[in-house]
Amino acid sequence: MAAWRQAYDELVTGRYPALVAYASLLTASPEEADEATRAALVRVFGRLRPPPTSEAADAAVRCAIVARAASGRRSVPDVPRKVEGEPEDAHERLRALDAVTRACVVLRYADELPVAEVADRLRIGHDDVRSRLTEAGELMGDLVDAAAAEQDIMIIDVRGDRGRA
Amino acid sequence: MTVSWATVLAAIEAREAAARADARPSPALSQSIGRRRAARFAALAGAVGCLFGVAGWEAARPAPAASAEVAPVTWSEPVALNIVNDRSLSAFEALPECGGQAPAVRTSYGGIGIGPTLWNGTDNRALAVTFGGTLALSVTADATAPLGTPVVATMGVIYAQGGVVVGYSTADASPVFGALGVDALNPSVGVHARSPFCTGGSVDLADGLPVGDYQAFPVVRIHASPEVAAWRSVIWGPHAAATRTTTDVGPSQAPPGCQVIAGAISAPNVPPECSRAAGLDLTGPTALVRYPVDYYTGDLDLRLVGDPVTFSVEQASVSR
Numbered sequence: 001m002a003a004w005r006q007a008y009d010e011l012v013t014g015r016y017p018a019l020v021a022y023a024s025l026l027t028a029s030p031e032e033a034d035e036a037t038r039a040a041l042v043r044v045f046g047r048l049r050p051p052p053t054s055e056a057a058d059a060a061v062r063c064a065i066v067a068r069a070a071s072g073r074r075s076v077p078d079v080p081r082k083v084e085g086e087p088e089d090a091h092e093r094l095r096a097l098d099a100v101t102r103a104c105v106v107l108r109y110a111d112e113l114p115v116a117e118v119a120d121r122l123r124i125g126h127d128d129v130r131s132r133l134t135e136a137g138e139l140m141g142d143l144v145d146a147a148a149a150e151q152d153i154m155i156i157d158v159r160g161d162r163g164r165a
Numbered sequence: 166m167t168v169s170w171a172t173v174l175a176a177i178e179a180r181e182a183a184a185r186a187d188a189r190p191s192p193a194l195s196q197s198i199g200r201r202r203a204a205r206f207a208a209l210a211g212a213v214g215c216l217f218g219v220a221g222w223e224a225a226r227p228a229p230a231a232s233a234e235v236a237p238v239t240w241s242e243p244v245a246l247n248i249v250n251d252r253s254l255s256a257f258e259a260l261p262e263c264g265g266q267a268p269a270v271r272t273s274y275g276g277i278g279i280g281p282t283l284w285n286g287t288d289n290r291a292l293a294v295t296f297g298g299t300l301a302l303s304v305t306a307d308a309t310a311p312l313g314t315p316v317v318a319t320m321g322v323i324y325a326q327g328g329v330v331v332g333y334s335t336a337d338a339s340p341v342f343g344a345l346g347v348d349a350l351n352p353s354v355g356v357h358a359r360s361p362f363c364t365g366g367s368v369d370l371a372d373g374l375p376v377g378d379y380q381a382f383p384v385v386r387i388h389a390s391p392e393v394a395a396w397r398s399v400i401w402g403p404h405a406a407a408t409r410t411t412t413d414v415g416p417s418q419a420p421p422g423c424q425v426i427a428g429a430i431s432a433p434n435v436p437p438e439c440s441r442a443a444g445l446d447l448t449g450p451t452a453l454v455r456y457p458v459d460y461y462t463g464d465l466d467l468r469l470v471g472d473p474v475t476f477s478v479e480q481a482s483v484s485r
Contacts (some may be wrong), residue, residue: 004202008195017188021181025174033181038194048203071349091177100351109170110178125337127355128299 010054011061019061025106026069028095040064061109063121069105070122086111093140094102100124108133185227205248241461243453244395253392254340256321256354256384261333263363267325268382268470275343275467276310279303282383288462299337300383301353302471306346314345315460316389317397320352323382324374325473332374342397345355345465355379356476374478383471394460 016037023033023040044050044060051057075085093101098123107118119126124147251257261268278304304318317340324332337355385474 004198005195008198012190016190017182017185018178020185021178021186024181025177038190041194042198045198048202090173091180094177105170106174110174112171121337123339123341124351125299125336125339125353125355126303128301128353131299136369155191 004045004050005055006039007050007054007057011057012041015054015058019058019065022062022106022110023065023069024091025094025110026065026099026102028099029085032069036065036068037061039068043068065123066103066107090140097136101136104129104132105136115116183214183475184243196402196407209400211421220350224295233267240455241391241394244391246454251396252394253388253390254317254396256338256386256468257275257333258386258388258468261323261330263330267330267380267473268323268327268384270382270470270472272469272471274469276307276388276483277467277469278305278307279383279385279469279471280305282474284474290359298356299353300356300381300471300474301351301422302353302383302385303480304345304350304385304387310346311343311463312346313467314389314462314465315342315397316350316465317347317393318350318352319386320354322354322356323384325382326377331379340396340400342400350387352385354383376478378475378477380473380475382473383443385469385471387402387465387467387469389461389463389465391456394453394456397460398456399454410484417433 017041018051020033020037027033040061043064049061051060071152094105097105103122105112107121107124108115111122115126115129119129122129131141192325243460246253273293282303300320302320304314306312319335320338321335323330324334334356338352341350341352360470
């Protein structure tokens with residue numbers, strides 16, 4: 001068996017659900033998450049020299065997912081940016097953000113990259129990253145403490161009485 | 166109870182992973198990858214044959230340590246970059262003149278266009294906004310444009326009052342490299358209180374923008390030249406690959422010895438640790454830089470001006 005195929009099988013056997021789950025943070029629908037993951041696998045393993053280990057492949061696929069999810073989709077999304085009514089689901093609100101802002105949130109808070117690294121990865125300015133993180137906090141509505149959104153750590157209110165009259 | 170963003174994202178991720186616990190890609194995906202790899206090997210074999218048969222091997226180029234699977238970089242002739250005052254990556258090839266007329270909006274030319282002006286990611290041109298934020302645009306190209314041309318898109322902002330230029334800025338504007346019509350080109354620029362303002366016919370950073378209403382005109386420069394290609398190699402390409410992970414190429418394609426090139430070229434006083442064989446000589450204000458030949462296919466220099474955003478400064482931006 002070719003080396004790339006062995007690494008590919010090892011990755012998709014053990015990590016495929018996790019990779020799609022990661023993609024689901026960055027995309028607007030489950031279908032897009034599946035598509036982004038498949039495209040990233042083709043991009044990474046289609047190289048002449050694919051990553052030598054499954055760990056390296058996992059990181060490379062995640063990078064490719066981010067690049068695909070963020071590329072060319074800076075405009076306002078089709079779905080409403082402000083979700084009206086209750087109850088609210090954090091994932092639905094995340095999906096209502098535009099793609100680049102979503103990528104900023106995931107890279108900063110899920111991958112714990114510094115703002116400068118997020119800016120480098122997305123090829124946008126540091127200030128743009130900060131304003132998008134702030135915007136993300138604001139667009140999360142009552143799930144986010146808007147004041148805390150100005151800081152690196154944002155607070156999400158999940159009080160038990162949310163949704164009640 | 167409060168939880169952090171990280172906790173929320175981890176919970177979403179865990180839920181999505183659990184919902185797909187048994188998911189696997191279809192066998193057709195691995196077959197697709199196999200076909201892609203075969204096509205790339207065939208293309209590489211053709212390229213190597215062409216190099217030997219027609220142009221000959223570039224003797225001065227450092228031999229890559231990578232295996233035969235890595236496509237070799239074909240380097241250009243050296244380009245002289247003015248590392249002190251080069252404007253290749255600036256949105257303004259010439260700085261706007263204080264007191265001059267505000268730029269005319271021009272959102273397309275020769276098949277190249279720009280999308281709506283986004284203020285902090287939202288298309289709200291009609292709103293008067295509070296000062297401070299980010300302008301962003303997307304660069305588009307139709308079939309009449311030179312599609313595939315490697316370019317850099319950089320953005321600046323011109324401030325105007327009553328149709329007259331009163332300041333400008335390129336704060337936080339990072340150059341965006343890519344192929345026209347192929348890659349996403351989404352430049353942005355910061356709009357800050359401490360923007361240069363025209364005082365007595367010249368701009369003065371210290372003054373900042375006085376209280377008042379302004380229009381911010383986004384200016385996008387789409388530029389291709391040998392100098393742009395050389396900067397791309399230094400910032401995102403092989404020269405930078407030795408020290409960064411977010412580059413166009415992998416570390417194996419970095420010229421040997423280029424360990425601090427990106428830092429050295431942005432801070433010329435830092436001693437470079439790069440051999441001249443790699444094509445970089447930082448002994449003076451001018452750096453000689455080679456670039457991968459596919460970074461430059463032809464000249465292009467176009468400036469487009471987007472729809473302005475109206476904003477107001479409600480209090481003195483800088484204490485005097």
